[in-house]
Amino acid sequence: xxxxxxxxxxxxxxxxxxxxxxxxxxxxxxxxxxxxxxxxxxxxxxxxxxxxxxxxxxxxxxxxxxxxxxxxxxxxxxxxxxxxxxxxxxxxxxxxxxxxxxxxxxxxxxxxxxxxxxxxxxxxxxxxxxxxxxxxxxxxxxxxxxxxxxxxxxxxxxxxxxxxxxxxxxxxxxxxxxxxxxxxxxxxxxxxxxxxxxxxxxxxxxxxxxxxxxxxxxxxxxxxxxxxxxxxxxxxxxxxxxxxxxxxxxxxxxxxxxxxxxxxxxxxxxxxxxxxxxxxxxxxxxxxxxxxxxxxxxxxxxxxxxxxxxxxxxxxxxxxxxxxxxxxxxxxxxxxxxxxxxxxxxxxxxxxxxxxxxxxxxxxxxxxxxxxxxxxxxxxxxxxxxxxxxxxxxxxxxxxxxxxxxxxxxxxxxxxxxxxxxxxxxxxxxxxxxxxxxxxxxxxxxxxxxxxxxxxxxxxxxxxxxxxxxxxxxxxxxxxxxxxxxxxxxxxx
Amino acid sequence: xxxxxxxxxxxxxxxxxxxxxxxxxxxxxxxxxxxxxxxxxxxxxxxxxxxxxxxxxxxxxxxxxxxxxxxxxxxxxxxxxxxxxxxxxxxxxxxxxxxxxxxxxxxxxxxxxxxxxxxxxxxxxxxxxxxxxxxxxxxxxxxxxxxxxxxxxxxxxxxxxxxxxxxxxxxxxxxxxxxxxxxxxxxxxxxxxxxxxxxxxxxxxxxxxxxxxxxxxxxxxxxxxxxxxxxxxxxxxxxxxxxxxxxxxxxxxxxxxxxxxxxxxxxxxxxxxxxxxxxxxxxxxxxxxxxxxxxxxxxxxxxxxxxxxxxxxxxxxxxxxxxxxxxxxxxxxxxxxxxxxxxxxxxxxxxxxxxxxxxxxxxxxxxxxxxxxxxxxxxxxxxxxxxxxxxxxxxxxxxxxxxxxxxxxxxxxxxxxxxxxxxxxxxxxxxxxxxxxxxxxxxxxxxxxxxxxxxxxxxxxxxxxxxxxxxxxxxx
Numbered sequence: 001x002x003x004x005x006x007x008x009x010x011x012x013x014x015x016x017x018x019x020x021x022x023x024x025x026x027x028x029x030x031x032x033x034x035x036x037x038x039x040x041x042x043x044x045x046x047x048x049x050x051x052x053x054x055x056x057x058x059x060x061x062x063x064x065x066x067x068x069x070x071x072x073x074x075x076x077x078x079x080x081x082x083x084x085x086x087x088x089x090x091x092x093x094x095x096x097x098x099x100x101x102x103x104x105x106x107x108x109x110x111x112x113x114x115x116x117x118x119x120x121x122x123x124x125x126x127x128x129x130x131x132x133x134x135x136x137x138x139x140x141x142x143x144x145x146x147x148x149x150x151x152x153x154x155x156x157x158x159x160x161x162x163x164x165x166x167x168x169x170x171x172x173x174x175x176x177x178x179x180x181x182x183x184x185x186x187x188x189x190x191x192x193x194x195x196x197x198x199x200x201x202x203x204x205x206x207x208x209x210x211x212x213x214x215x216x217x218x219x220x221x222x223x224x225x226x227x228x229x230x231x232x233x234x235x236x237x238x239x240x241x242x243x244x245x246x247x248x249x250x251x252x253x254x255x256x257x258x259x260x261x262x263x264x265x266x267x268x269x270x271x272x273x274x275x276x277x278x279x280x281x282x283x284x285x286x287x288x289x290x291x292x293x294x295x296x297x298x299x300x301x302x303x304x305x306x307x308x309x310x311x312x313x314x315x316x317x318x319x320x321x322x323x324x325x326x327x328x329x330x331x332x333x334x335x336x337x338x339x340x341x342x343x344x345x346x347x348x349x350x351x352x353x354x355x356x357x358x359x360x361x362x363x364x365x366x367x368x369x370x371x372x373x374x375x376x377x378x379x380x381x382x383x384x385x386x387x388x389x390x391x392x393x394x395x396x397x398x399x400x401x402x403x404x405x406x407x408x409x410x411x412x413x414x415x416x417x418x419x420x421x422x423x424x425x426x427x428x429x430x431x432x433x434x435x436x437x438x439x440x441x442x443x444x445x446x447x448x449x450x451x452x453x454x455x456x457x458x459x460x461x462x463x464x465x466x467x468x469x470x471x472x473x474x475x476x477x478x479x480x481x482x483x484x485x486x487x488x489x490x491x492x493x
Numbered sequence: 494x495x496x497x498x499x500x501x502x503x504x505x506x507x508x509x510x511x512x513x514x515x516x517x518x519x520x521x522x523x524x525x526x527x528x529x530x531x532x533x534x535x536x537x538x539x540x541x542x543x544x545x546x547x548x549x550x551x552x553x554x555x556x557x558x559x560x561x562x563x564x565x566x567x568x569x570x571x572x573x574x575x576x577x578x579x580x581x582x583x584x585x586x587x588x589x590x591x592x593x594x595x596x597x598x599x600x601x602x603x604x605x606x607x608x609x610x611x612x613x614x615x616x617x618x619x620x621x622x623x624x625x626x627x628x629x630x631x632x633x634x635x636x637x638x639x640x641x642x643x644x645x646x647x648x649x650x651x652x653x654x655x656x657x658x659x660x661x662x663x664x665x666x667x668x669x670x671x672x673x674x675x676x677x678x679x680x681x682x683x684x685x686x687x688x689x690x691x692x693x694x695x696x697x698x699x700x701x702x703x704x705x706x707x708x709x710x711x712x713x714x715x716x717x718x719x720x721x722x723x724x725x726x727x728x729x730x731x732x733x734x735x736x737x738x739x740x741x742x743x744x745x746x747x748x749x750x751x752x753x754x755x756x757x758x759x760x761x762x763x764x765x766x767x768x769x770x771x772x773x774x775x776x777x778x779x780x781x782x783x784x785x786x787x788x789x790x791x792x793x794x795x796x797x798x799x800x801x802x803x804x805x806x807x808x809x810x811x812x813x814x815x816x817x818x819x820x821x822x823x824x825x826x827x828x829x830x831x832x833x834x835x836x837x838x839x840x841x842x843x844x845x846x847x848x849x850x851x852x853x854x855x856x857x858x859x860x861x862x863x864x865x866x867x868x869x870x871x872x873x874x875x876x877x878x879x880x881x882x883x884x885x886x887x888x889x890x891x892x893x894x895x896x897x898x899x900x901x902x903x904x905x906x907x908x909x910x911x912x913x914x915x916x917x918x919x920x921x922x923x924x925x926x927x928x929x930x931x932x933x934x935x936x937x938x939x940x941x942x943x944x945x946x947x948x949x950x951x952x953x954x955x956x957x958x959x960x961x962x963x964x965x966x967x968x969x
Contacts (some may be wrong), residue, residue, distance in 0.1 A: 008600040032716065042554070044552070044778075044886065044887065044888070045556060045882060045883075045885055045887075046529055046531055046882060047882060047883060047884040047886055071965075082520075083521065131725075135814075138614060140804060140809055140813060141803055141804050141809070144802075144803045144804055145804055145872065146521050146522070148802065148803075148872065148875075148876040148880075149871075149872055149875040149876055149879065150526075150875075150879055151875075151876065151879025151880040151881075151882070151883075152880070153883045154882050155803075169883065171525045171529055171531075171879060171880075171882060172529065173527045173528070173529035174526050175527070176519065176524060177521055177524055177526075178502050180518065180519055180520070180521045180524065181521050183518075184521070193813070195816075196813070196814065196815070196816040197816065198816075199816030199817075200812055200813075200818070200819055201819070202842075203772070203816070203819040203840065203841060203842065204819035204820075205774060206770075206771055206772035206840070206842060207820065207840045210770065210771050210772060211669055211768075211770040211771065211772045211774075211840070212668060213668075214667075215666060250614050252700075254777075282518065283518060314666075314667070314768060314769055315668075316663055316664045316667055330498035346600075346604050347588075347600040347604065348600050348601055348604045356653070356657075358617075360653060360656060360794055362655075363656070363660035363661070372698070384660065384664070386657070386660045387659075387660060387663055387966075413605070416605070417604055417605045417607075420606065420607045421604070421607045423607065423626070424608075424626055425554045425607075427556055427557055427626065428555065428557060429871045430554070430555060431554070431555050431557070431887065432886070432887065433886070472655050482909065489761060489769075
């Protein structure tokens, strides 16, 4: 009976807790070396998600290292001086010889037709023989193996323009495994099997861009939108960029930027935050801080005229329209958030209602921000024309909706719907460990504080119909616009 | 006394901090962890007054309620001439208005509440789902029940959806991966409803009356179950559900036609489609097994070892060792109702196409000849047993899973025994299952790319049937 009572008490307490808002749930801790920890206790299941976000992405690459942030992300799965190897002391000299050979080979290849075929062949032969020697010391994907046998799921990483993130979910009693592996990776990573992985990334590029017309258009469209700023370059790199990446460059990038002061850790799940802080301090506390990632100084000049990009492809027509817009958490960006939802979110959005249901000129349409948010980016509309309607007809119909925003105030009910949606999203996003860890680390990295998640609701509530008209007039102009489209190869015209 | 107490505290503090400072960093290879006992969360099963089973799991963490209805229907019940009928029913149930409410009003009201009701029909199940803030549950439930039981199938919205399907068909050969996946299914399931695909003719021939008939046949209170999770009060919820799902006047007996299993025919085939790309899409496979096979646990283990993990044989050799692909994998999708498939898939640059096809086949064949190693078996078992809890991380996934198990007729103790059944699998059983269920000599192989650039003529693999990727689009 006593047992029964105590269960009731626990239930009451936990049901009180759940009313807690995100502000009340997030525990922050900044370590001496600058590493930032964001934690939320959730005891729904005995699991925990741990995300590490590094505030460095492809936007931070120099022109001779395009693609390195992403390739390095792949390489950081290859182990350390103690994991992924059965004898690092014997392995190291071979790795050094591989790099010396590969540097020579890359330099020779860069000469293109002026290079010596003979020298290339001999270097290639030497490289593959050294790689075979090195393979004897490799324990394949040991990080993955360790996490997996301990029940880890979703072990992965992703690189964007703005940052690089490493993630895993584990049974909650195994958080120490994460701390041990990740702190080791941060200090002692060994980029073994580099040149095979470079070939993998080339296949990734073919798969994601070269062989997919819509992605190919997207890549070309973004590149054409930015002449100066590195947001224009594809995160994966152009093929010739990848061909010229070396382990030396990757190590340089790693040592420059992968420091605790550039890292944000999100841990969400069945944890005790005090113990989690102790654990992270114990494993990461001794790591020395490094340099901060310097800001990108390039500023995209005003566009001064429409840019039109055509891609001929074995594919039905598709359309992308972009307008330059300010970075995240700036006053006009909140207005764009509202515009985005009015035009592109859900079945009641203007684009969907007008272009898909009423006029039926498009089979589908969406609006989003890209390619990053730390720096000024693009407001993008993407649509598939529905035959026999053309790219031009869809473009005109989109333009009509944009013009309407400039001239006619948005109804109160439309604004209220957006606030209602945000209320729901605020509740929902607390419902998964991974989703919450993702949002906390993402917004901490891009806006400087995870509190952006809660504060932007007030900012959005403050957006008026007049703001929307002002912003639409300012940004939705011909000279600020880039249009990309696919024309079917051998098509009707 | 006070002094004593505080010095005790101090001493304790010292002890704790010493312990912390002295605690060495552990080696990930030999790390020990505190015990964690995981008990499978249960959902409650109740029957509504009308007899419909409902799975319930209350969870007050978020002020949200989620609900799903699972309806015994599917695309297998449509004929080849009407392929697309069930997708149209599933979609227009939601988009075409319901219970006398116009599509526009429904969209507006739902989105104003930030609620969602969605409907779709897959190959062997129809679902209608709801998600809402709890304060809007009552009204959202009303719309949900209208969509589920009283859709209006607006003529205009039927046309919108039909035209979207036609546009989708026009675009069906744009993406090489999509072509390969479609053609593999068509050949594996040739002669079975699962192998039928939508055509311009079939989509154009579907009439509103057929949508209504299809809906009436299957969307009945005696042909579905519900799963509800979130922040509800059980008594109120059951009262509301009973109100919404009242047994009406007596209906004719439910007739669900028997759909036969796909024919177990194994013969190899090489199918090629020409696309002007620098990377070849490769898909291969054949029929697999159903959940009723005693081999499913051995097959799960085999899957992990062969192509279901980052350290699988396919990934290790083709990606990690040889750098031939970004993504390479294989899996048996175990059929819950109809025989599933075995599929192996990758993409590689045109110049390494043949090499990669051969590597894949050899790696798969090897599993049918030699036992897996102890290390492989252990790694697979440990992963599956230790990660089991991730199937139960949200209340909505827990109730849906329970309802699905009943829907497909799994044994009641399936989940309880799952980990033991995995733990019991031996190397000999994995080999026996591989011999029985893997037939590399009878693979249907689909290759999409530019064969002029391949390292060896595709004909060296077998007689090639070339796809005609030019669509015969009817004039509009």
